[in-house]
Amino acid sequence: MDRVYSNLEHYGNTSAASIPIALAEAADAGCFRPGDTLGLIGFGGGLTWGAAIVEWTGSGTARP
Secondary structure, three states: OOOOOOOHHHHOOOHHHHHHHHHHHHHHOOOOOOOOEEEEEEEOHHHOEEEEEEEOOOOOOOOO
């Protein structure tokens, strides 16, 4: 769990907003740096899911 960021216990499944919310919170917390590889995974009702592997090219924080 030290390499996984999850906010499910705070918000529940927020559908399409789950990944952007978690990404912004993790960036604000300094969980990754430019050049890091991130695995983004989401799930929804009806056994739907999606995943992407991305390279973070932004700053260490989501907002200036």
